[in-house]
Amino acid sequence: MAAIGKWEFPDDLAYTAEHVWVRVEGTTATVGLSAFGTELSGQIVFVEAPRVGRAVAVGEPFMSLESGKWVGRIKSPVAGTIAEANEELEWESATVNADPYGKGWLAKITLADPPDLSGLMKPGTPAFEAFIAAERQKYGT
Amino acid sequence: VRVFDLGRVPWLESQLLYHAMPRVGVEGLVILAPAEPYVCIGRHQDPFQEIDLEACRRRGLPVFRREVGGGAVYLDGAQVFFQVVLHRDSPAARGGTEALYRRMLAPVAAAYGDLGVPSRYRPVNDVVTTDGRKVSGTGAAEIGDFIVLVGNLIEDFDYDTMVSVLRVPDEKFRGKVYRSMHENLTTLRRETGRSFAWGEMTGALVRRFAEELGPLEPAALPAEVRAEAARLEPVLTGPEWFARAGRRTSVEREVRIAGDVQLTQRVHKAPGGLVRSIVEVKDARVVHVSLSGDFFCYPGEGLAGLEDALAGTPLARLEQALASFFAAGRLVVPGVGIPDWLAVLGAA
Numbered sequence: 001m002a003a004i005g006k007w008e009f010p011d012d013l014a015y016t017a018e019h020v021w022v023r024v025e026g027t028t029a030t031v032g033l034s035a036f037g038t039e040l041s042g043q044i045v046f047v048e049a050p051r052v053g054r055a056v057a058v059g060e061p062f063m064s065l066e067s068g069k070w071v072g073r074i075k076s077p078v079a080g081t082i083a084e085a086n087e088e089l090e091w092e093s094a095t096v097n098a099d100p101y102g103k104g105w106l107a108k109i110t111l112a113d114p115p116d117l118s119g120l121m122k123p124g125t126p127a128f129e130a131f132i133a134a135e136r137q138k139y140g141t
Numbered sequence: 142v143r144v145f146d147l148g149r150v151p152w153l154e155s156q157l158l159y160h161a162m163p164r165v166g167v168e169g170l171v172i173l174a175p176a177e178p179y180v181c182i183g184r185h186q187d188p189f190q191e192i193d194l195e196a197c198r199r200r201g202l203p204v205f206r207r208e209v210g211g212g213a214v215y216l217d218g219a220q221v222f223f224q225v226v227l228h229r230d231s232p233a234a235r236g237g238t239e240a241l242y243r244r245m246l247a248p249v250a251a252a253y254g255d256l257g258v259p260s261r262y263r264p265v266n267d268v269v270t271t272d273g274r275k276v277s278g279t280g281a282a283e284i285g286d287f288i289v290l291v292g293n294l295i296e297d298f299d300y301d302t303m304v305s306v307l308r309v310p311d312e313k314f315r316g317k318v319y320r321s322m323h324e325n326l327t328t329l330r331r332e333t334g335r336s337f338a339w340g341e342m343t344g345a346l347v348r349r350f351a352e353e354l355g356p357l358e359p360a361a362l363p364a365e366v367r368a369e370a371a372r373l374e375p376v377l378t379g380p381e382w383f384a385r386a387g388r389r390t391s392v393e394r395e396v397r398i399a400g401d402v403q404l405t406q407r408v409h410k411a412p413g414g415l416v417r418s419i420v421e422v423k424d425a426r427v428v429h430v431s432l433s434g435d436f437f438c439y440p441g442e443g444l445a446g447l448e449d450a451l452a453g454t455p456l457a458r459l460e461q462a463l464a465s466f467f468a469a470g471r472l473v474v475p476g477v478g479i480p481d482w483l484a485v486l487g488a489a
Contacts, residue, residue, distance in 0.1 A: 040237040042265060046185045064184065068265035069211035070238045071184045071282035139237040 002123035004132045005141075007035040010101055014077070014120035017131065021101065022077040024115060029078045032105045033065075036132065038097045040139055042067040047093045049085035050107055056080060063106060065096070074106060078115045084108040142233065143360040144347055147173040148339065149218060153378070154370065156181065156205050158362065159224040160377060161369035163287030168231065170350055170357060171224040172343050178217035178299075179203045180306050183210050184282065187387030193308045202306065206383050209291055211280035212397055215306060219297035219328075221342045223249070223350070225290045233354050234288050242266045242281070245290050248349035249277055252294065255345040258332045267400040268292070274327045275399035294342050295328045310394050310406050313431070314419055318396050318404055321421055321428075325402045401425075409485035413437065413476020418485045426455045430486070436477055443472030451486070459488045 002009045013021040019037030023030045038044065046066040056062045061073035062082070085107050089095055096104040121128040135141075147158075152175040159171055180202050182188055188204060191213045197204050202215075216222075225245055227234040234241065246262045253260035253268065253276055260276055263269045268277040279292035304319045329337055351357045376382060393406040402423045409416050414436030421428040430451045432444055447466055454462045463479045466472070483489045 042238050048185055066183075066185050066210045068238060068242070069183070069209070069280040070242075070266070071208060071210040071280075072238075073283050138235055140240055141237070 002128075004036075004123075004129060005136065007039065007132075008101075009034065009036075009123035009128075011123055013101070014117050014122055015128070016075070016077045016120055018075055020074060020077055022117070022120065024078075024111070024117070027111050028083060029080065029109045029111055029115060030105050031074070031077060031107055031109065033074065033096055033100055035100050036135070036141075038100050038104075039141060041065065041072060041097075042070075044093045044096045047086075047089035047096060047106070049087050049090055050082045052082050052085060054082045056082060056109060065093075076109065077117075077120060078109055078111055079113070080109040080111040082107055083110040142227075142354045142357055143169040144350075144357040145169055145171045145173075145360060145362045146343055146347070147171065147362065149174050149176040151175075152177040152179045152203065152216075153205070153374065155216070155222060156207055157370035157373055157377065158366060159226060159289055159291060160208060160284065161366050161373055162226040163284040163289060164373070165363075165365045165369045166228075166287075167363055167366050168226055168228055168287070169360070170347075170354065171226070171362075172221065172346060173224075174218050174221050174339075175216055176218060178215065178302070179205060180213060181205050181207055181216055182213045183280065184208050185210065185387050186213060187385075188383060189308075190387065191308055193306055196306050200302070200306070202302075204383070205378070206385070207280075207282075208284060209280035209282040209289060211278070213307065214278055215299060215303040216293075217299060219299070220293040220295050221339075221346070222291060222293050223346055225288075225350075225354075227288050227290075229283070229286050229288055238281070239265050241288065241290065242279070244353055246277070246279060246292070248353050249279075249292060249294070249346070251349040251352075252342075252345035253277075253329070255349070256294075256329055256333070256337065256342065258327075258329055263400065265400065269399075270327060270332070274325055276327055276329075294346065295326075296337050296342065297330045298326065298328045300326075307396060308394075309396075314394065314404070314406055317419055317421065317429070317431075318398070321398045321402060321404055325399045325423075405487055407485050407487055408434075409481055411436065411477040411481035411485075413474060413481075416477060416481060416485045418487075420486055422456065422487075425457070426453065427451050427459070427486075428453075432485075436474055438472060438474040438477075440472070446471050456488050459483060459486055 019034045044067045048064045050063040056076040155175040250260040281290040309315045395405045397403045416434040419431040450466045
């Protein structure tokens, strides 16, 4: 587990520049919002789960969150089909803030092809640390 | 950054244009007011839960679902809207949610000050008078690679119509929403006792936004924005978009009056019977409680004593307040214990 400031970044996950994490196991990718991402969002008051069976492309917004009257979109880090949505979050959206890498997962995606994660970042690398440092400066966190 | 001062526009344009701008890559500050009144619900609300659609139909009020967050609002020509559309990489869009709200709402608070109503930004997304009453409704959304932040200067507000279009469990709750809204939301006219010309309000807004966004260049709205708005119209007024399921809640009904003020009705089934509450909370403190239900209690007037005892209590101290009230023996309610009272008060 890498830690930068007060935020943790599990080593087995890959991260997008929009603070979405992804874990690939076989043909399934689980995605969520990183702890840093939840800090930027603030307290999340609603999660709109995506429709199971929907096809998603890399970089495509596929679900939305709301915090402080702010509607944010989650972009998919992989291509595939929504296999499962964490519908518990529609009732308990605060779980995304409280447990972003566990019970706060957002969706599971069945991969269309073996994913190309080379564009994503891994914690513990100089590139990732430089990225988070730049984000902290940009967002004043 | 360009400023598009459009004056009064058909009500639907007052929504469609800012939805269209990010889709065709146009940044800017839009200032306008709707020529006709309407009701607007937030991106994640359920219209059938939030709005009395039959009341809207009787009053001839269209209902629109926006992509921006927040709650149901009644909008009309006595409110001047500002709509900021910025690319996420724009220097003006730097910072996270709260930072952007702070920088975009500080000019609004300053404009209120210029118009004779000293106001301030209050996190996360409110503009309030110096004594804490809300003066502007705001919301934001990411649309594509753009950030849209909208809000209003409220010259005057039709509290009656606002409250009459909300779906509420009963008229008692509606009355409490009205009273709380009147206490916690104010307007330019209520504060100053006078009316305001269009140019006076928009002039203050533009001047203050220029301090944050840099020089604002008056411009005509690009034709491609209107074309995109026309393309979006059937989508954003269609039944599929309108009827999307919204936020789920375990409470019977909740109306957020301002960021720190909310009115909630709850029902809880205790062993001794069904208990119903209406609770108004401000700054995490109980303002009023109404209790009713199908349970035995004695003496009968003791329930009013409990309501009085809870008024003013911080939510975090409700359990202690209940314990000391019942320890004094002023009210006995068989089969309704402190955990039941906490549940119906929303503090379990």
